[in-house]
Amino acid sequence: VCIDVAGPTYTVTATVDDAAHGSVSVTGNTITVTPNEGFVPNGYTVTSGTATAVQSGNTFTVTPSSDCNIRINFRAAYTYTVTFVDNGGSYNETATEGVPFALPDEGDSNCDDATFLGWATGEYTNHLTGTTIAPTYDAPGTEKDITAATTFTAVYGTVAPSANYAALKL
Numbered sequence: 284v285c286i287d288v289a290g291p292t293y294t295v296t297a298t299v300d301d302a303a304h305g306s307v308s309v310t311g312n313t314i315t316v317t318p319n320e321g322f323v324p325n326g327y328t329v330t331s332g333t334a335t336a337v338q339s340g341n342t343f344t345v346t347p348s349s350d351c352n353i354r355i356n357f358r359a360a361y362t363y364t365v366t367f368v369d370n371g372g373s374y375n376e377t378a379t380e381g382v383p384f385a386l387p388d389e390g391d392s393n394c395d396d397a398t399f400l401g402w403a404t405g406e407y408t409n410h411l412t413g414t415t416i417a418p419t420y421d422a423p424g425t426e427k428d429i430t431a432a433t434t435f436t437a438v439y440g441t442v443a444p445s446a447n448y449a450a451l452k453l
Contacts, residue, residue, distance in 0.1 A: 293347040295334070297355060304357035314343040316355055323381040325358040363429050367402070369437035378429035388423040390437040397439035399423070404435055 297307040297314045305318035316324045318341065327336050327343060332351025336343040345353060360380040367374055369390050378384040390399035401420040420438040421427065 293332070293334075294350045295345050295347055296352045297343075298330070298352060300328075300354055300356045305355075307355050312345045312347065314345060314353060314355065316341040316343070318357060318360075318381060321360055321379070322357045323360045325356045328354045328356060330354050364432045365429060366432075366434040367437070368434060370439075378427075378433075380430060381428070383426035384429045386421055386423060386425050386427065386435065390439065397441050400438045400440045401425070402435035403438050404433060 295309055295312050295314070297309050299305055299307055303319065304322040305316060305324070307317070308315050314327075314336070318324060324338065324341060324343075326338070330352045332347065332349040334345050334347040334349075334351040334353065336345045336353060343353065343355065345351070360382070363378050363380070365376045365378045365384065367376070367387065386402045401422045402425075403420040405419065427433075
């Protein structure tokens with residue numbers, strides 16, 4: 284005979300290191316953090332009981348081994364320079380960590396007859412033609428979480444992109 288026995292249930296509560304930096308809510312063993320503008324969660328401290336937690340963005344999943352209180356710590360969000368390189372020119376914008384950053388909707392409209400496809404962060408040299416092309420790109424308007432200074436390069440196509448082929452121009 285097999286009997287399912289539920290493990291012990293522990294109560295998880297949460298606080299913040301400074302209410303001016305943000306707030307928290309708890310549902311079961313999940314702490315959801317709502318940072319105030321200019322702040323991001325920066326780890327946790329167990330202030331009573333015993334537990335561990337895993338952070339994923341603004342969510343902490345707690346594994347308690349007793350009733351516990353978790354204090355969520357905050358720090359000031361970093362700002363980063365985002366550079367856009369487009370058809371030989373470039374310009375900079377500023378992105379704040381933890382705030383979704385939308386990629387521009389358009390590239391340089393004077394890029395021959397090519398169609399603007401999006402923005403790439405990586406590039407490589409096509410060894411057959413010797414040209415630099417972008418291996419992957421994000422569509423215009425895509426929201427990114429910028430976590431470091433980043434350079435995006437405009438990607439243009441001279442044919443409609445497909446799963447098999449897209450002629451790209453940088």
